[in-house]
Amino acid sequence: MKIVRRIAELFKRKSAEQDMAEEMRVHLEMQEERHRAAGLSADDARYAALREFGNVASVQERAREARGWRWVDELRQDVRTAFRQIAKSPGFAIVVVLTLAFGIAVNNVLFGMVNLFFLRPSPLPAAERLVVLLHRTDMMTIPIGLSYPDYRDYRERLRSVEALVASMPTPANVGIDQGAAQRTWVEVVSPNAFTALEVAPALGRTLLPSDGEAHGGAPVVVLAHDYWQTRLGGDPGVVGRVVRLNGQPFTVIGVAQPRFHGFHSMLAMSAWVPASAIDTFRPSVAGLVDWRGAPSWRVTGRLKPGATLADLRAEAALMLGQLTKDYPGEHRNYRSMVVLESRARPDPSVSEFLPVFLALFVGIVVLVLFTACANVANLMIARAATRQRELTVRAALGASRARLMRQLLVESVVLAAIAGVVGWLLGNVMGAAMQRFTPQGDIPVTVDARPGWEGYLFVVAVSLIAGVASGLLPALRASRIDLVAQLKRGPDGAVGGRGRHRLRDMLVIGQVTMSLIVLICGGLFMQSLRRVQSVELGFRPEKLLMLSYDSALQGYSDERGRTFNREVVARLQALPGVEAAGLTTHMPFDNQINARETYPENPPPSLKDGVMPAKISMVSPGFVETIGIRLRRGRTVVEADQPNTPRVAVINAAMADACWPGQDAIGKRFRPWKDGPWIEVVGVVETAKYAMLSEPPSPAFFVPLAQETVSPVTLVVRTAGEPTAETKRVRAELLAIDPHLAIYDVRTMEDLMGNSVFALMPLRMGMTIAAVQGGITLLLSVMGLYAVVAFGVAQRTREIGIRMALGADPRRVVRLLVREGMRLSAIGAVAGVVIAALLGLGLSKVLFGLAPVEPLVFGGVIALLLGTTALACWAPARRAARVDPAVTLRSE
Incomplete structure (x- = not known):
């Protein structure tokens, strides 16, 4: 009580x-x-x-x-005093607030990214027990999903999970009533998905296991809440209405909750249909639910209470071993992979190297915050020096050292709290700018890095840490008072002592060290980007315009689709300003190119089991010439390659050398799968980069698009001028053939590479972030060094006046003062170079084409740093040398 x-x-x-x-x-x-x-x-x-x-x-x-509650009274008094001090010195307060705000802002942005990818729980119930099952194979450098038959087997036999569901996003043209159909993305899911993972509807009902997995199952659909609001106006009577998916009627049975966007935490779906219904609205992939060789499904599960990830991994490995025995052709060299759902964001192919980059960026922003705190600590020390007599009088009147320390710390924390508010606002602006690094494409990736309540708590915590970190050492120094000595100094007595100078010097050295480290990181990213851009790609990415369409979604038959494709290429090739045009199913770096186990005829002993993993693309006549892959021997795909002609392929040099070393590959044959038809090699082209810039030469082959039943396709156009200038005319040509054609993913090849997580985007992002943060730390370091030199000049005014009165050359005085500042910079630079060299050793293993120490980067950053710090030292020294000695001595 x-x-x-x-x-x-x-x-x-x-x-x-x-x-x-x-x-x-x-x-x-x-x-x-x-x-x-x-x-x-x-x-x-x-x-x-x-x-x-x-x-x-x-x-x-x-x-x-x-x-x-006495401490409450004193704290309130300290806060009032802090605000009075801010009002007395607004310039000082603004500098401190802006300095800390930059450090807090970059930490706020990074926390949003870490929270998005690792910390934010999935909206699904029991999110901490959600897992994703994957397969790895020697054919692919990235993890792959499971086939639907494999999913069924896992679901029936795994005992460590209480729920297991399969999902696959796919595009569809959705029509409402008699309105025009619009292209969007729907998620095809196992019918148990909603019930097994306990996803409740906002309206109506969700899919049930009774909706079936048989072919042509119930044509029912669950709409996303956002889609229901935007396309159907939030119609409360939507249940029972009919919508058309690719022209096929589906009955709406429910609307999902607002927070639920799909079974992939970073994709925003518009609707969900049972897996069996894919035959109805996507006849081009009919039978997908029975094809064990199609690893297209993301499998998400929930661990049973008490079960561990290790238990599930061991069980999945045993399960895959049994599947390999039962179906060896579909599981050759497969390995199971089980990860927590939070470790499979945004995609397993990206999540493997994402922690490396995030760890690097965490280090960079922490250095920025430390640099900001060190700079503010230096300013606080200088500020405390001007208030030394005030503090001495307070001590003489009975204030304890702890009381003085608390007052100074409260002032620091108040300034940091104001900086936290400014940093929060600035962080939101920076976060919006970061959106331009979001991978661009047709699939609706959602990168919402805006933190919720946890973001506010993080900013409060960082602000408090920044306030204490920047104010503790100055408070300790300023509160250590020799009353007799200080009172004897008089009103103008300055805080002296080599110890106080050493603290300021150490802070400046730390700032220089940290800014050099961050700048060198930015330089290493820039160097890696420059070398990546000079890599021989095997094709010419410049002046390539791309756009995609799906003729199957227009209801075209296979033959009508082939005719449409031929007409598209013919019209585009005749268009002024277009040098070449072609079609393909996969472009390099689009993260969609697939690999298959091919079986060459009379394989060499070097091929294990006579199997060659090779990437496959279906292309039209003119594609190889359009993207600029050089033909070595034979021919490319031509119009004569039709469904009723012998199956042919154009292979790259890597596949020719691996399958038929020392032989002419023209006329050789291979199978595209174990029991597939024989395909004859009619041409050999140069090996290009297909998936990653750092990949070794990878076997690949191209087959005629007309001999396959595939959709969608990408139209590639090489233009004479700027490709984006031709976009309108190219679209007009396609719409002239079919006014209702849904065209999407319009971009240039250079845009694709710049936004691909497997090409230039990580390097561009790393370079931009490191360069911006390096610039901030450099600015803070220069400000800190300027403040130290200026304060030193102010303390040595009498000494400088005496020197000049005795005949000292002003230039010599300037050199003396600059030399002292440069000594600190040199020490910081040496320490920074050592630490940066160790970091470079690690970065050289992650970034492309880097040596552990890059002389050009290190030398350039050191020169930049020393040059700017020399200027920071020269300005106050020059001003001091211009002071009239007589005026200085009289004032003393």
Whole structure:
């Protein structure tokens, strides 16, 4: 009850103070009355009562201490004092707030990214137990999904999971009533997906296991909440309405909850249909649910309570071993992979190297924050020097060292709190700028790095840490006061002592060290990017315009689709300003190119089991010439390659050398899968880069698009001028053939490479972030060094005046002061180079084409740093050398 009473008193402080004053007044009156009764006069009785009672203010302080809330009073006083100091020195406050705000802002942005990829829980129930099952294979450098038959087997036999669902995003043209169909993305899911993972509807019902997995199952659909609001106006009677998916009617059975966007945490789907319905609206992939060789499905599960990830991994490995025995052709060299759902974002292919880059960026932004705190600490030390007499007087009046330290720390924390608000706003601006690094494409990736309540708590924590970190050392130094010595100094006494100088010097050295490290990281990213851009790609990416369409979604038959494709290429090739045009199913670096196990005829002994993993693309006549892959021997795909002609392929040099070393590959044959048809090699082209810039030469082959039944396709156009200038005319040609054609993914090849996580995007992102943060740390370091030199000049005004009065050359004075500042820069540079060299050793293993130490980068950054710091030292030194010695001595 005692603590409850004290807490209650905290909220009734005014009343408590009034009660205390009244009680003391009554005590004094009683004592005064007793003295008057003893014969004293009124004045003497009052003085006698006061002498007996003691100092009223002291008694009040002891009473407040007894209540236990004295520290609250003092804290409130310190906060008021802090705001008065800010009002007295607004320039100083603005510099401190902006300095800390930059450090807090970059940490806020990074926290948003880390939170998005690793910390933010999935909206699905029991998110901490969600897992993703994958396969790895020697054919692919990245993890792949599972086939639907494999999913069924895992679902029936795994005992470590209580739920297992399969999902696959796919494009579809969705029509509402009689309106024009719009292209969007729907998620095809196992019918148990919603019930197994306990996803409740906002309206109607969700899919049920009874909706079936058989071919041509129930044509029902669940709409996303956002899609329901935007396309159907939030119609409360939507359940039972019919929508058309690729022209096929589907009955709406429900609407999902607003927070649920799909079974992939970073993809925003518009609708969900049962897996069996894919035959109905995507006949081009009919039978996908029965094809064990199609690893297209993302499998998400939930661990049983008490089961561990290790248990599931061991069980999945045994399961895959059994599948390999039962179906060896579909699981050759497969390995199981099980990860937590939070480790499969945004995609397993990216999540493997994402932690490396995020760890690097964490290091960079922490260095920025430390540099900002060091800079502010230096400013605080200089500020404390100007307030030394004030602090001395407070100490002389009885203020303890702890009391003075608390006051100075409160001032730092108040400034940091203001900086936290500014940093939050600045972080939102920076976060919006980061959106331009989001991978661009047709699939709706959602990168919402805006933190929720946890973001606010993070900013509060960082602001508090920044306030304490930047104010603690200055407070310790400033509160260490020799009263006699300080009072003898007089009003202009400065804070001296080599110890105080050493602290400022160490802070400046630390700032220079950290800025050099961050700048070198940015330089290494830039160097890696420059070398990557000079890599021989095997094709010419410049002046290539790309756009995609799906003729199957238009309801075209296979033959009509082939005719449409031929007409598209013919019209584009005849268009002025177009040098060449072609079609393909996969472009380099689009993260969609697939690999197959091919079986060459009469394989060499070097091929294990006679199998060659090779990437496959279906292309039209003119594609190879359009993207600029050089033909070595034979021919490319031509119009004569039709469904009724022998199957042919154009292979690259890597495949020719691996399958038929030392032989002419023209006329050789191979199978595209174990029991597939024989395909004859009719041409050999140069080996290009297909998936990653750093990949070794990879076998690949191209087959005629007309001999396959595939959709969608990408139209590639090589233009004579700027490709984006031809976009409107190219679209017009396609729409002239079919006015209802849905065209998407319009971009240039250079844009694709720049935004691909397997090409230039990580390097561009790393270079930009490191360069921006390096610039901030350099600016902070220069500001810190300038402040130290300027403050040193102010302290040595008398010495400089005497030197110049005795005939010292002003240039010599300037050199003396600059040399002292450059000494600090040189020490910081040496320390920074050593640490950066160690970091470079690690980065050289991650970034393309880097040596552990890049002389050009290191030398350039050192020169930049020393040049800017020399300028920072020269400015205050030059100003000091221009001062009239007589004026200086008179002022002293």
